[in-house]
Amino acid sequence: MSLWEYANPVKFMGLSSRLIPTLSVLTILCLVTGIVWGFFGTPDDYKQGSTVKIIFLHVPSALMAINAWMMMLVASLVWLIRRHHVSALAAKAAAPIGITMTLIALGTGAIWGKPMWGTYWAWDPRLTSFMILFVFYLGYMALWSAIEDSDTAADLTSILCMIGSVFALLSRYAVNFWNQGLHQGASLSLDKEQHVDDTFYYPLLFCIAGFVLLFVLLVLIRTRTEIRLRRAAALAARNV
């Protein structure tokens, strides 16, 4: 059994309909556990006070904003190389989720930045590359809507996705490239000396797992929506 079999829309619909109920339950469990534990069960930070609780939404959303684009890149490459329509539709389906995650990360970051840095916004390398990533998301979605022929739209958005990947990676690693900037290093690291204290780390892991599961769940649902709309358009074209 090959993974490519799921590029067949019928197989994809069958598999995704079986996965969605389980994924929904796991998503709710992880998100509720992580957010309730993080909000109610963690103490204030000695430097940042209660604002540290924003980490449970800011870090997972920022992580997913970048990883959604990377998933779109993989799906776009699959489309360009193997011409599987489901992969192009999955990339299209992921964009609104990615842009929402970017907005949450930018919004919570600005709200957190005001009391900690004294400003809502700074042209910090990570913030700037994140803002550019947001513009790429907008451009990607606009391009899908602007082109009538779906294969041409998939081709052009795939190329845009490859270009935007530079900024997605830059947002992840910007703090390592440039020293000037307000952001600290990685909050999550395999090196225990570097990452946040365990008190915050474990609920944060639940929140990250919840956001990852939410992303997968929504991509599946939205891809199914795109497949249905394409099938409906094909049937409608027969009647013209």
Next chain:
Amino acid sequence: MPDLGKYADTVILAYIVSFVFLIGLVGLTWLQSRRAKRILATEETRNGK
């Protein structure tokens, strides 16, 4: 409700903003999914399938 001290407004605002976006995304996804099912069902009926 934990005591959020002088940053209570900041923390609550961040949570409200996030929940609004998340609930909006889930709601929109659900509505679009329902709409697509309806459109496909209509087309399949028209095609006698």
